[in-house]
Amino acid sequence: GVDDKLGVTCATTYEVNTKKAAIEYSDTKILLTDSTKFGKIRISHFADLSNFDIIITDTGISEEYQKYIKNMGIKLYLV
Structure with missing residues (x-):
């Protein structure tokens, strides 16, 4: 899920450490997610939106x- 206050979450706790490590060691942080995830919150928080340089999602x-x-200074690509 992606929430404006709680950040980026996932439904499985075992993925959190891997996702955090990928973000920490990446030069450019890209979040690829479909639009249905926005406004949703899952059980495991792994990043704030401000951690990402680019977000790629669909036009929904x-x-x-x-x-x-965009106000956060994150590049947004709609595909």
């Missing part, structure tokens, strides 16, 4: 989230 993302992401 709301205008509200688009503005929020």
Whole structure:
């Protein structure tokens, strides 16, 4: 899930350490997720939105989230 206040979460706790390590050791941090994940919260937090340089999602993302992401200085690509 992707939430404007709680950040990026996943449903499986065993993936958290791997995802955190990938973010920590990446030069460019890219979040690839479909628009249905925005506004959803899952059990395991692994990153804040501000940790990402780029977010790639589909055109179903709301205008509200688009503005929020762009205002954070994160590049947003709709595909």
